[in-house]
Amino acid sequence: DMKVTQMPRYLIKRMGENVLLECGQDMSHETMYWYRQDPGLGLQLIYISYDVDSNSEGDIPKGYRVSRKKREHFSLILDSAKTNQTSVYFCASSLGGRAEQFFGPGTRLTVL
């Protein structure tokens, strides 16, 4: 069953707290992504990972960092969250290249 999972689905944090968003996939995909989605802006790429410990900045990496220690897991970390990081975060995975990206169900993060 090809699936991308995200935990948690909903999260409320206070400004300055640390945030950990987790993503898993069961397709052995090499490439994984973190996006954020805001109304009117579509999906913006935060980080892309080409494999374990092989991560690259996307278009909006500032304020975020990632960790990929196993091929099937990709974490997004916000150190000292800010209110403007309130958003819906999506993780995706693919075989790379022009292969289809499979998205998880998203995490809705609210930073108060």
Next chain:
Amino acid sequence: QQQVRQSPQSLTVWEGETAILNCSYENSAFDYFPWYQQFPGEGPALLISILSVSNKKEDGRFTIFFNKREKKLSLHIADSQPGDSATYFCAASGGATGGNNKLTFGQGTVLSVIP
């Protein structure tokens, strides 16, 4: 800057009509254009895609028309159904900067199909 633009922001059609969603891009190096469909509360899912070497791609009721010279493409949804009500994202990739892995998404078009 918004490298991929979509119009309209929202579109309402009657069941059975053809919905036309538009997309334009700026980077002439883009050569792969997927369309993703997203239902509320879910992640996007690939609907149909086209390479810049083609000017048309069909998959059932969904057709992409591509104009490389004008850097425009459109998604036509024939015989629209209420179940097609969703947000549709045009995306693009290619070129030296982005390569093939990195997709640039448009801001989306919200389609509502009225029974």
